[in-house]
Amino acid sequence: MNVYDSELVARILDNKDISPTDSAEAADYIFINTCSVRDKAELKVLNRLKHLEALKKKNTSLVIGVIGCMAQNLKEEILENKPFVNFVLGPDSYGKLSALLDAEKPWEVKEVHTDLSKYETYDYIYPLRNGGNSAMIAIMRGCDKMCTFCIVPFTRGRERSKSAESVVNEIKQAVAEGFREVTLLGQNVNSYDDGDLKFPDLMERVAQIKGVKRIRFTSPHPQDASDELIEVMLKYDNICNHIHLPLQSGSDSMLERMNRNYTKEEFISLAEKFKKRIPGIAISTDIIVGFCGETEEEFSDTLDVVRRVKFDSAFMFKYSERPHTAAFKRMPDDVPEELKGERLTRLIELQKINALEINKKLVGKTLEVQIEKISKKSDDHYIGRTDSNKLVVLPKNGKVPGDFLKALITEAAGITLFGEPVSL
Ligand code: SF4
Numbered sequence: 001m002n003v004y005d006s007e008l009v010a011r012i013l014d015n016k017d018i019s020p021t022d023s024a025e026a027a028d029y030i031f032i033n034t035c036s037v038r039d040k041a042e043l044k045v046l047n048r049l050k051h052l053e054a055l056k057k058k059n060t061s062l063v064i065g066v067i068g069c070m071a072q073n074l075k076e077e078i079l080e081n082k083p084f085v086n087f088v089l090g091p092d093s094y095g096k097l098s099a100l101l102d103a104e105k106p107w108e109v110k111e112v113h114t115d116l117s118k119y120e121t122y123d124y125i126y127p128l129r130n131g132g133n134s135a136m137i138a139i140m141r142g143c144d145k146m147c148t149f150c151i152v153p154f155t156r157g158r159e160r161s162k163s164a165e166s167v168v169n170e171i172k173q174a175v176a177e178g179f180r181e182v183t184l185l186g187q188n189v190n191s192y193d194d195g196d197l198k199f200p201d202l203m204e205r206v207a208q209i210k211g212v213k214r215i216r217f218t219s220p221h222p223q224d225a226s227d228e229l230i231e232v233m234l235k236y237d238n239i240c241n242h243i244h245l246p247l248q249s250g251s252d253s254m255l256e257r258m259n260r261n262y263t264k265e266e267f268i269s270l271a272e273k274f275k276k277r278i279p280g281i282a283i284s285t286d287i288i289v290g291f292c293g294e295t296e297e298e299f300s301d302t303l304d305v306v307r308r309v310k311f312d313s314a315f316m317f318k319y320s321e322r323p324h325t326a327a328f329k330r331m332p333d334d335v336p337e338e339l340k341g342e343r344l345t346r347l348i349e350l351q352k353i354n355a356l357e358i359n360k361k362l363v364g365k366t367l368e369v370q371i372e373k374i375s376k377k378s379d380d381h382y383i384g385r386t387d388s389n390k391l392v393v394l395p396k397n398g399k400v401p402g403d404f405l406k407a408l409i410t411e412a413a414g415i416t417l418f419g420e421p422v423s424l
Contacts, residue, residue, distance in 0.1 A: 001156075001185055002068060004136040005091060006033045007127030009067060013098050014128050024055060025387050029063045029101075031087075034070030036151045039320040045070055049082055057337060059108045065089060065097075069155035072114045090114035091141070092154050093295055094122065104171045116142075116157030123166040126173060133372050133385070133402060134181040134216065135174035139202065140165050143187035145179070145221060148331070149291060150186050153321035161188075164194045164202050180402070181214040181370065182206065189217050190224040200228035207236035213404070214370070214387065215239045219286075221260045222270055226410060230277050242312075242389040243274055246286040250305030251298035254291060257331065264301055271309045281357075282312035282388035289347055290340030291319040292331035299343050303350060310354045312388070313415055316347050321395040352414060359390065359412035366422055367392070371399050371409045392417045 009031060010020070021027050028231055030052060035041045045066070065087035066074060078085050086109050088099055093113035103109045105419060108378045121141060129135060140161040143152050171182050184206065186192065194198040199220075215238055219230070222245050232240045245267070252263050262270075274281050292338060306314070318340040321333045362374055369384035369392045376383075383406070384392045384401070394407055407419035 001138060001141075001187070002011075002033055004127060004138050004143040004185055005068060005094070007031065007129055007136070008093055008098065008122050008125050008167045010128040010130070011125050012094065015098065016101050018101075020130075024052070027063070028059075028061070030055075031067055032063040034066060034074070036069040036073055036155050036322065038317065039322070041063065042070060042073065043388070046077075047066050047084055053082070053084050057166055063087075063101075063106045064242075065187050065197040067091075067094065071112075071153070075114055083110070086110060088112040088114065088358045092115065092117040092120040093119065094125075111371045117160075118158050119160060121160055121162040121166075123162045126167075126170065129174075129177070130170065130180075133179075133370055134214075135171070135177075135179040136185055137167060137174070138162070138185045139189060140186035140192050144191065145188060145261075146259060146326070147247075148257060149288065149319065149322065151325055156187060156322040159191050159193075159257060161191075161193050164197050164205055166206055168209060169201060171206060175209065175211040178402070180211065180404075181216065182212060184215065185216040186219075188219070188221045188224070190220040190226065190229060198228070200226065200232040203232045203239060204236070204305055205250050207232070208239055212242065213238055216242065216389070222246065222267055225270060225274075233278055233281075240387045240389065241278060242282045242284070243385070244273060244284045244286075245274075247293075247302070247309075248286060248288050250302035251294075251296070252301070253363075254294060254298045254301075256390070257293065257327075258288075258291060259326070264305060268305060268308055269289050273380070280388065282390065283309065284313040284314045284315075284389065285309075285311045286287050286317075288317055288346060289343040290335035292333055292335070292336050294319075294326055294343075303347065306347065306350055306354065311351065311357060312358055312390070313355060314347075316344060316351065317378050318394060320342075336385050356412060359415070359417055362390070362409045362417060364409065365411055366408050369394065369405055369419065371401050371403050371405070373401055386417075390417055391415065392419045393423060394419050397421045 064085050067089045071088045071090040141161045142157040146158045190199045255277050321328050367386045371382045371384045375381035382394050406422050408422045409417050409419045411418040
């Protein structure tokens with residue numbers, strides 16, 4: 001979502017004939033787009049601002065903006081201690097940027113806008129994309145779920161959806177620009193609501209757009225992952241064989257403390273249903289370890305779900321308190337840091353074993369891969385991605401990023417597959 005938001009801001013700047021540079025020293029305008037989901041990001045931004053303060057001393061007409069989710073949290077600090085920052089704009093205030101940049105001396109302006117909107121969807125801005133294989137398309141913004149650990153409802157506000165018509169138009173424009181893959185984005189995509197048109201209906205409309213070869217989406221809340229979603233995934237070949245189902249914890253008592261609205265067994269049944277109905281589907285997840293009061297037994301439940309579901313991949317994190325959340329207000333962050341680290345290591349080890357086991361079963365199969373970029377380890381190899389979101393390292397063979405090819409999978413190493421192009 002932050003990448004998408006940066007693309008929106010890039011378009012606003014482009015409309016003012018402000019073009020990108022790789023060098024902060026050469027820039028006349030610097031905007032930091034921030035994320036609040038974990039606390040480390042906040043420290044990074046404060047450190048980056050120290051560096052920008054030095055730049056502003058050298059170039060007094062430099063315009064500095066802090067935008068995105070952290071604007072809300074950092075606003076007091078910036079107002080009091082960072083006079084060199086010109087604009088602080090929350091995720092629903094990017095629309096104000098254009099007028100702010102019209103000021104005669106924008107480097108002397110100081111404006112803070114962090115109000116959240118019930119309506120802003122930015123359907124009037126077409127993002128300026130900087131390459132990549134997948135065109136990100138935000139279909140909704142905000143979240144009403146109120147998971148007790150999560151800052152998103154406080155930084156991004158209430159749920160609101162773009163009209164299906166504007167989503168379809170945005171995708172048609174992306175296809176005309178050459179994109180063949182789109183990723184539908186939202187904090188909770190299956191809360192998508194355009195009157196009678198819900199998320200599976202939108203997927204159906206998108207799947208019928210000519211030229212869209214792959215459709216990804218992230219993230220659905222497990223509570224709302226419906227049978228209609230499965231039906232539409234089965235009906236259209238261009239909807240990727242992958243679903244992200246954030247588990248967060250495998251323990252019923254923890255899930256209740258997290259306000260996730262499903263139980264361990266309900267989650268397992270849901271994952272099994274997806275696997276049974278959509279053969280070969282890859283399931284990824286997010287897991288938090290060391291959330292408030294997590295006992296060894298509760299953590300064991302998480303390991304148990306990971307063992308039983310066997311996720312293809314997982315984003316795994318230690319819990320860190322976020323301001324404004326119910327957990328921050330009412331639950332002590334009482335799992336010692338060392339124990340959080342130890343549990344995270346155990347979880348990662350288990351996940352690695354599972355991922356390797358799943359990926360080994362793909363050796364000998366021929367899969368369609370879209371080339372993404374040159375491999376970091378070898379200039380003679382490309383990295384590509386399968387429909388089920390697996391990375392494949394392939395020798396270059398006259399293809400270019402964006403091209404599709406069939407690859408015979410020859411080896412699985414951790415989460416990465418190795419393959420050889422095949423002609424069919
Ligand atoms: S559903 Fe996701 S974005 Fe919404 S509150 Fe829960 S964790 Fe945060």
